[in-house]
Amino acid sequence: MIISTNINRNLEIIKKELVDCDDIVYRPIKVGQKQNFNMAFIYVDGLIDKELISEFGLEPLLLDARENKPNPQNIKDNLLELVEKGNIAVSEVKELKTIEEALENLLIGETLLLIDGYNKILMLSSRGWPMRGITEPQIETVVRGPRDGFNETVKVNATLVRRRIRDTKLKAKYIKIGTRSKTDVVVMYMEDIVNKKLIDEVMKRLKGITVDAIIGSGQIQHAIAGNSYSPFPEAQYTERPDVVAAALYEGRIGILVDNTPFSLIVPATITTLLQSAEDYYGSWYISSLVRIVRFFAIFLCLLFPALYIAMTSYHPGMLPTQLAIYVAATRDTVPFPAFIEAFIMEGTIELLRESGSRLAGPIGTTIGIVGGLVIGQAAVEAGIVSPLMVIIVAVTTIASFAIPNYGLASGFRVLRFGMMAFAAFSGLYGIMLGLLLLATHLVQLNSFGIPYLSPLTNIGNNLRDLKDTLIRFPLQTMKKRPYFTQTIDETRMPGARNQGKKGDNSKDKKK
Amino acid sequence: MMKIDNKITSGQLMAIIVNTIIGVGILSLPRDLVEALKTDGWILVLISGLLAIGSVTLITILVMKYPGKTVTEFGRNLITTPISDFCSILFLIYLLIFSAFVVRIFGEIVKMYLLRNTPIEFIIITMLITVAYIARAGIEAIGKFCVLVLPIVVIPIFFMGFVLLPELDFSNLLPVFKFKITDLLKGIPSTVFSFAGFEVILLFNAFVERPKKTLKYNLIGMVLIIFVYLFVFLISVMVFGVIETTHLIWPSMSLMEVIQFPGAFLENVQGVVMAQWVVLVFSTLAPLIYGSALIFDKLFRGNEHKYYVFPLMPIIFVLALVPDNIATAYDYIGKSTNILGTFVILVLPLLLLVVSLFKKNNKKGAVKNG
Known part of the structure; x- marks a missing residue:
């Protein structure tokens, strides 16, 4: 919609468009020594920095324009330019040519200035709404590393x-x-x-x-x-x-x-999802250790209950004899097959996790302790589940928290139940079939055209990415950027390249 | 973007070849070798390996001439459509019989070591359905999968030797070089067929993205397999001795029963080995079944192999259940590979190569004349 030269018409259109929006503030003013120029400010209450607008928008127009003698020539003709260039002391001012544009800017938190006699609306940059300060990230905390986190702006x-x-x-x-x-x-x-x-x-x-x-x-x-x-x-x-x-x-x-x-x-890729910011701040020994722990955590999170089911129901002979006897003895009182037993406990833990996350901080912890300890203890004493099962469920749950990316962890958390079903279906063979299906899915998966499992699915240059996979090599050995992103500029350490050149030169000299 | 639509790299092709070849062949290989040449079986591995390498080189040279085309497609240009299609059908039958044999032996072993009371039909069907999933997904998925599992397939085999170190008796390898040339020649065919599987290059080279390094990678893959075979043979003979090895159906599997980890969590490593075994067979079956679907598709000049995967399953299932027991299964596969295998591995590539050389000369001649 085109802006008309009549300010009242413009105001009407905008008001009609924003009817029943009571958070919009209209501030019509009269400017000039004779107060003969009609203008109007429009803004959304709460979205703008009011101080800024009243001090650097309203004040110069209302007071300064009245006190200073106006330049007598062509005031009326150059009003827009005079206001835009001369009066408004806001850092960003833009001319808008349509009502739609104006409305869009208004709702972002800018202030509109309508001037009678012009078919343009001035936009004064004034965004300023209440926002959270920069605080420490809640989910990805690190021991050593910067403490600033993103906020909502x-x-x-x-x-x-x-x-x-x-x-x-x-x-x-x-x-x-x-x-x-x-x-x-x-x-x-x-x-x-x-x-x-x-x-x-x-x-x-x-x-x-x-x-x-x-x-x-x-x-x-x-x-x-x-x-x-x-x-x-x-x-x-x-x-x-x-x-x-x-x-x-x-x-x-x-x-x-x-x-x-x-x-x-x-x-x-699955490797990047298993990396944490801290891996690059500590020594490479400890980083590699935690990386291995994380890979192991995936294994536990996905397979531990399934392996329990398979071992107890199908292949007790694979366990060491003493352990097999112990498992059989503790499962003696349990009235359910291992599969049902595992499902009961895994279900309970999921229930606890869900209710714990619904409740406010301290109560949530209490629920965790009460639920985890009391139910686990009572269930064992009542003979519904075996103590080994409780340990397995606890380890599985802890393992799922060791995976840095929550989305990835939830993926494995869900698939765990599928694996349990496969194990109940045909033991270790079933688990392997499940893993093969999972692998088939993963090799097909792409993230923006980049294989999800890279660098594990190709033989070639990409193998240099292995330096940052299970073991995080010392940063000095990673002279190039990762291969999987197919960067234009591959060199991370140009200095290192020069050193190499120097070495070559010296060799030449020796020759 | 970087998504390679239906393309694989040379490295992935190598992984596919290695995984296809190392399948059920490795199980009975030590016994076959010992039966043929006693302690000198390793010579047979080397010679057969060299022959297989020769054949791989031959096939690779052939397919490199026709990038982007499978044997079913370029064969038509070389030896006329009816003959070529007939050859492709033979290839298809060969792949189906091969798959059926692999899945049958797989079923028998899973039944023997893992699920004693489960009917073999159940094991075969579930395995075939799982393979169908990746076969439908296509060459890209299979290529990536094979690279992914290559370490899982190869490393434990070498690791096994390390664990078995206390059981090894090097004197079992003696005497050396006491064989008759006739025995060696007799042993070659069956040993060469334990390298069978590389003929999938005829089909899959069409999908290689930058085929420059294909020959190099293919040869690396073959050398790796020779090493694996040699290793398994030496370990089997050193652990069991010549006489015992001949009496075992699957000496390589029996090796697992010997392994004992002192103080380890698992009483026997069978579980771990069986897990690896399932992966190994899966990665053998996937290229074979995908290959059969691909031939089917190309025979009908189609562009979507997906629809042919499931119809093949009942055929493979029935073929797998034809032999009454393991012995007859080995008998059947021996007979069929002798005929079909020789044709696919040697006759077909050689024929096509000769014809292609001929045609090329003709073309050059034509250009010169023109």
Whole structure:
């Protein structure tokens, strides 16, 4: 809709458009020594920095314009320019040409200034709403490492990343997603590192999202996933700016979403999902140890109850004799087959986890202790489950928390029940079939065209990524960026390359 | 983007070859070798291995001439459609019999070591359904899968030797070089067929993305297999001795029963070995069944192998249950590989290669004349 030159008409149109929106404030004013120029401010109450607007928008127009003698010539003709360039002391001022544009800006938190006699509306940048400060990340805590985490404002989040990359090649593209919510999404990448095809694919998929509202980054994650039926996440979430920055240096892409502290990093592979920020802050021995522990945690989380079922119901002969006798003795009073027993306990634990996470902090812990200890103890004493089963369930649950990425952990958590069913079905053979089906699914899975299991699914250059998989080699040995992102600029340590050249030269001299 | 649609790398092809070859053949190999040449069986492995390498080189040279095409497709240009299609059908039958044999032996072993009371039909059906999933997924998935499981397949075999170190008796390998040349020649065919499986190159090279290094990788794969076979033979003979080895159906499996971890969690490692065994057979069956579906598809000049995977399953299932027992199963596969296998591994590639050389010369001649 085109803006008319009549201010009252414009106001009417806007008011009609925003009827019943009582949080919109209209502030008509008269400017000039004779108070003969009609103007109006419009803003959303609560979304703007009121002090800014009254001090640097209203005050100069109302007071300064009256006190200073106006330049007599052509005041009326140049009013817009005079106001825009001369009066308003706000850092960002923009001319808007349509009502739709004006409304969109109004709802973001900008202030509109309507001036009588002009078919343009001035937008004064005034965004300022209550927001959480930069606090320590809640989920990804580290012992040693930066303590700042993302908050719900995407501009702040982008700044936190920018602070870590002082390079002109860091690009931040703003796009709006959601036909109604118009959520700001910032796509960050290093222009001379990231693979062009990757960034094109990400932008294509982001622009292809057709949804009315984006509430959190999870929606975007699922909307841009290639296989929406997979239990595994195709993007990595994080609330740590240092993790995003490190990922950008590796040639990956950060997707920051407004209104949520959780940003996305793509592409994600199973190896990157098992990495934690801290791995790169500590020594490589301890990092490798925790990596191995995490891989083992996946194994436990997925298979431990299933193995129990298989061993007790199908292959007791595989256990050491003493253990087999012990298991048989403790299961003597248990009236259920191992499969039912395992399902009862796993079900109970899932119940506890769910109710624990619903309750407020301290009560949740209490429920955990009461539920875990009391029910476990009572169930064993009542002879419903064997003590070994309680241990297994506890270890399984702990293991699921050792996986750094919650999405990945939940995938395995769900599949655990499938594995238990396979084990009940035909023992170890069933488990192997289940694992083969899982492997078949995983080798087919791609995250933005990058194999989910890389670097484990090819023989060639990609093998250098193994240095950062199960064992994290010393950082000095990782002279190149990861292979899986197919970066343009592969060298991470240009200095190291020069050293190599020097070495070559000296050899030549010797010759 | 970097998603390689229906493409594999040379490295993945190598993994597919290794996984296809190391299947059920490895189980009875030490016995076959000992029966043929006693303690000198390793010579047979080396010679047969060299022959197999020769054949692989031959096949690779042939397929490299026709990048992006399977044998069913380029064969039509070389030896006319009816003859080529007939050859492809023979290839298909060979693959089906091979798969059926593998899945039958697999069923027998799982039944023997893992699920004693389960009917073998159940084991075969569940395995075939699981394989069908990856066979439908296509070459890309199979390539990645084979690389993924390559360490799981190969490393434990060498690890086994390390664990069995206390049981090894090196004097069992003596005497050396006391064999008759006639025995050696007689033993070669059956041993060469324990390397069978590499003929899938005829089909799968079509999907290799940058085929430059294919020959190199294929040869590395073959050398790796020779090492594995040699290793398994030496370990079996050193542990059991010549006479005992001849009496075992599957000497390689019996080795597992000897293994004892002092103070380990598991009483016997059979469980772990069986787990590895399931993976091994799965990675053998997947390329074979995918290959059969692919031939079927190309015979009908189609572009979607998926629809042919499930119809093949009942055929393989029935074929697998034809032999009454393990002995007849080995008998059948021996007979069929002697005829069909020789045809697929040697006759067909050689024929096509000769014809292709001929055609190329003709073309060159034509250009010169023109």
